[in-house]
Amino acid sequence: MKTRIQFALALPGIAILAASCAYAQHKAGQYESGDTGKIARKLSRNAATDASYDFGPFQLYGPNLPGGNGRQEVYVYCNNCHSPIYITMQPPLPADIWTAEVTKMRKTFGADIPDDAANKIVHYLQTNFTPDTRKR
Amino acid sequence: MISDPHFSHPLASRRGFIRAGVLAAAGAPALSAWCAALAQGADPKPAGSRDLPDFTGPEPNPFWNSVGPLVEEPQKVPLILLTDRPVQLETPRHYFLTTITPNEAFYVRWHLETLPNLVDLRVWRLRVEGNVEKPLELNLPELFDRYKPASVVAVNQCSGNSRSRFQPRVPGGQWGNGAMGNALWTGVRLREILDAAKIKPGSVQVQFEGLDRGRGPEGNGSNLFLKSLDLTNPVLDEAILAYAMNNRPLPVLNGFPLRLVVPGYFATYWMKSLTFIRVLDKVDDNFWMKAGYRIPATPRGTTTPDEFKTGKVPTIPIDKIPVRSFLISPDGSEKIPTGFPLLLQGVAFSGTHGIKKVEVSTDDGKSWSDARLGEDFGAYSFRTWQVAWKPRQPGRYQVAVRATDGGGNVQPDEGVWNPGGYLWNKIERQEIVAGSAA
Numbered sequence: 001m002k003t004r005i006q007f008a009l010a011l012p013g014i015a016i017l018a019a020s021c022a023y024a025q026h027k028a029g030q031y032e033s034g035d036t037g038k039i040a041r042k043l044s045r046n047a048a049t050d051a052s053y054d055f056g057p058f059q060l061y062g063p064n065l066p067g068g069n070g071r072q073e074v075y076v077y078c079n080n081c082h083s084p085i086y087i088t089m090q091p092p093l094p095a096d097i098w099t100a101e102v103t104k105m106r107k108t109f110g111a112d113i114p115d116d117a118a119n120k121i122v123h124y125l126q127t128n129f130t131p132d133t134r135k136r
Numbered sequence: 137m138i139s140d141p142h143f144s145h146p147l148a149s150r151r152g153f154i155r156a157g158v159l160a161a162a163g164a165p166a167l168s169a170w171c172a173a174l175a176q177g178a179d180p181k182p183a184g185s186r187d188l189p190d191f192t193g194p195e196p197n198p199f200w201n202s203v204g205p206l207v208e209e210p211q212k213v214p215l216i217l218l219t220d221r222p223v224q225l226e227t228p229r230h231y232f233l234t235t236i237t238p239n240e241a242f243y244v245r246w247h248l249e250t251l252p253n254l255v256d257l258r259v260w261r262l263r264v265e266g267n268v269e270k271p272l273e274l275n276l277p278e279l280f281d282r283y284k285p286a287s288v289v290a291v292n293q294c295s296g297n298s299r300s301r302f303q304p305r306v307p308g309g310q311w312g313n314g315a316m317g318n319a320l321w322t323g324v325r326l327r328e329i330l331d332a333a334k335i336k337p338g339s340v341q342v343q344f345e346g347l348d349r350g351r352g353p354e355g356n357g358s359n360l361f362l363k364s365l366d367l368t369n370p371v372l373d374e375a376i377l378a379y380a381m382n383n384r385p386l387p388v389l390n391g392f393p394l395r396l397v398v399p400g401y402f403a404t405y406w407m408k409s410l411t412f413i414r415v416l417d418k419v420d421d422n423f424w425m426k427a428g429y430r431i432p433a434t435p436r437g438t439t440t441p442d443e444f445k446t447g448k449v450p451t452i453p454i455d456k457i458p459v460r461s462f463l464i465s466p467d468g469s470e471k472i473p474t475g476f477p478l479l480l481q482g483v484a485f486s487g488t489h490g491i492k493k494v495e496v497s498t499d500d501g502k503s504w505s506d507a508r509l510g511e512d513f514g515a516y517s518f519r520t521w522q523v524a525w526k527p528r529q530p531g532r533y534q535v536a537v538r539a540t541d542g543g544g545n546v547q548p549d550e551g552v553w554n555p556g557g558y559l560w561n562k563i564e565r566q567e568i569v570a571g572s573a574a
Contacts, residue, residue, distance in 0.1 A: 026260070026347060026409075029250035031221055034207060051257040055210040055388040058253070061220045064190070081351055081358055082249055083221040089204070091193020091305040101307060108427065109358035131194045 027054075034059025063088050066135070070124025073117045081111065087125065092134040098125040192310070197300030200229045200467065200566075201312035210253075211387040213240045218309050222246035222350075223389060226314040232464045232483050235510065235518050236289075237317035239381055244389040245294050245315060245403070247361045247424075248350025252409055255347075255393055262329075262377070262394060266343070266415040269334035276393055279379060283324040286376055290399040290516035291318045291485045292406055295429055295454050299557030304441060306557040313462060313564075318485070318518040321397040323378035329413065330372070341366055341416040344396050347409035357423025363405050364420035365398070374399045377410065399516040400456050400487035402558075404429045429454045430556065437559045438552035457487035458561040459547050461494055461521070461539035468566045473573035478525050480507075482537060483518040489542025490515035496523045500534035501549065501563065507537075515542065527570035536565045 047054070063084040065071050074084055093101075102122050105111040113121070127133055192203055206214035207225070215225035225244040231237055257276055264272040274282075294315035299308050309315075330342065343364040352358025365372060376397040378386070386392045391408030398405040404424075420426075430451035431437035432444070436458070439449050461484035472478060484491045490512070495504040510520030527533060540546045551562045 026252045026256060027254035028252045028347060028349065029351075030253040034220070052254060053257065053388075053392065054254040055392075056253065058209055058223050058251070059207060059220060061205070061207060061217060083219055085190075085217075085219045085221075088190040089218055089310050090307055091191055091197075091300070091310065093194075093305065093307055097307060108423065110353040110356040111358070134191075 298560035459486035486541035
């Protein structure tokens with residue numbers, strides 16, 4: 001229970017940033033808001049002649065999730081481990097495949113999603129991303 | 137999961153996770169603002185972002201590449217976005233006109249979101265451990281100087297390349313054909329390192345770990361990406377720990393500072409940002425070997441959705457790249473005047489004994505003629521090919537290309553289906569429209 005509360009507090013405000021920490025060997029998981037279509041290749045900002053190789057943050061390109069019940073849960077829980085672009089990239093998929101995907105994230109990958117939130121997420125995905133429901 | 141005393145991850149526990157988040161907040165203002173907006177239930181789309189073309193289906197993706205927008209990431213020219221976190225980028229078609237794929241255009245595929253932004257070579261080490269007599273800890277200068285450099289030109293192709301061709305479609309990265317690339321990889325022979333560490337009797341596999349890490353619970357596929365190869369696999373004698381890609385350091389998104397190169401094998405084994413080589417005395421049962429990247433143990437790794445649902449289709453870890461070929465130019469985006477002396481050009485490759493023959497058809501596969509093969513850079517490289525062709529009358533020509541590898545495998549005209557979306561190697565077709573020339 002306590003774990004659940006901590007987890008909820010950590011999200012969504014902090015979760016995205018959690019991976020940005022430096023540790024002994026490298027920094028990892030840093031992202032910043034990005035834009036499309038530019039070509040501006042450059043040496044990373046702190047390129048001193050030491051042994052530290054800083055490549056800068058990777059870019060985020062906000063996903064365009066349709067509104068509706070369950071969208072907030074997607075942003076809170078799915079977004080913890082991966083961008084919701086993972087959803088919008090998919091072709092329209094049958095309802096049972098979306099159920100299986102959410103089950104896989106929870107059971108196989110250990111995503112800490114409460115039952116009611118998981119049900120809302122499945123319902124949201126089935127409402128917006130099946131061959132019958134997905135809008136172009 | 138193998139415990140890892142050398143590498144403690146600050147996000148492994150919830151408490152560490154939150155602390156790390158607070159510490160990091162100062163460094164990422166854009167994200168911070170986005171997260172604050174999220175917390176207030178506002179539209180979480182980052183400011184300045186715009187609508188993206190985002191999917192094909194439920195029919196097969198009709199385009200050569202996937203349909204995402206071009207985006208800019210560190211050390212890269214604009215590439216096609218599949219996902220932003222973790223980063224997955226596809227190489228546009230025209231970069232395959234040459235044998236070598238430029239580093240800055242080379243596709244990108246990470247599994248987990250905590251991929252490296254910074255590597256400190258003062259503390260970076262390659263560690264060789266597990267069931268060995270003499271564990272090793274090597275820094276980059278030691279890899280440069282202690283071992284004789286070895287090179288190979290080899291195709292790196294994602295297991296899921298062309299997944300968007302599948303019918304019915306399967307979930308996963310919806311790659312077009314651009315999750316592949318060919319480079320000159322230079323580094324140290326894996327065999328030399330294993331010999332220096334002296335593998336103990338009773339060992340069965342060698343496991344590879346890099347900086348492809350995520351925020352899932354420890355011991356879980358969402359926490360750490362790990363792959364293993366059998367010690368009896370002859371490819372271990374050809375594998376290279378590459379510190380150079382096309383005579384330059386690897387882009388971080390392709391595995392700086394060191395990447396495992398497994399010639400002829402799918403890229404899942406080519407561990408990026410390698411930090412551990414671990415000799416195992418039992419078969420690796422981590423998620424990425426036991427459940428992920430498995431193919432049906434059937435000819436061509438194909439099955440059907442119904443057959444697979446029975447749960448009786450045995451599976452094996454994916455291994456070698458099947459034979460493939462592509463028409464790169466012309467790409468069908470221009471109308472060709474009748475009588476124009478065209479050069480049809482492309483690449484072919486295989487994980488089995490290289491490319492022996494490439495044939496081209498301009499009548500949808502009814503008749504075939506041999507293409508002229510380009511310079512041979514070894515069995516694991518792209519082989520360029522070309523054919524001169526003039527469309528004789530206006531019309532819509534179905535150009536098809538078919539390769540045969542050194543093992544006698546010919547590209548088939550049927551697709552495959554498996555739930556992972558792997559091993560696509562059907563003959564590719566491209567419509568070329570010829571118009572009147574006068």
